Amino acid sequence: MEAPDRVARIQAEWRRERPDLDVSPQGVIGRLHRLAAHLTEELREVYTRHGLGEGDFDVLAALRRAGEPFERSAGELAEHTMVTTGAMTKRIDRLERAGLVTRRVSETDARGRVVALTPAGRDLIDRAFTEHMANEHRLQEALSPDEARQLEALLVKWLGQFE
Numbered sequence: 001m002e003a004p005d006r007v008a009r010i011q012a013e014w015r016r017e018r019p020d021l022d023v024s025p026q027g028v029i030g031r032l033h034r035l036a037a038h039l040t041e042e043l044r045e046v047y048t049r050h051g052l053g054e055g056d057f058d059v060l061a062a063l064r065r066a067g068e069p070f071e072r073s074a075g076e077l078a079e080h081t082m083v084t085t086g087a088m089t090k091r092i093d094r095l096e097r098a099g100l101v102t103r104r105v106s107e108t109d110a111r112g113r114v115v116a117l118t119p120a121g122r123d124l125i126d127r128a129f130t131e132h133m134a135n136e137h138r139l140q141e142a143l144s145p146d147e148a149r150q151l152e153a154l155l156v157k158w159l160g161q162f163e
Helices: 006-017 025-049 054-065 074-079 085-097 119-139 145-160
Strands: 071-073 101-105 113-117
Touching: 006 025, 025 054, 025 119, 054 071, 054 074, 054 085, 054 101, 054 113, 054 119, 071 074, 074 085, 074 113, 085 101, 113 119
Parallel strands: none
Antiparallel strands: 071 113, 101 113
């Protein structure tokens, strides 16, 4: 028999201290929370090898996914990333200084700005994303293809409650 993991030990302590409460949700939510922290750390290692932070990777990836000419307005970038609008300007400034994106005035809104990948930015995100996907495949190896599909379906259902 396997030794109880950290979440199981925490649940046992709560069951002892608060037998009046059902702590079973900790079995799922606690493990998801811990797994998310581990996965985030593993994903960040790839970003770091390419000189990127998590938000930088997200912005470059959103531009790359836009297709030719690989540009979006700053507002669109905020909608297509996990980066807040407040943090977006700082990220774009940093990426522009690094020569990975350019910024220009929007042709449809003089107040708006359009952000575009440079050739160097496209090359970097293509290399980083290739390694990122290999890393995600590696991280998912603990699950069989059928288990991965089942888990994905459950997560889609659950996440749909929030989004």
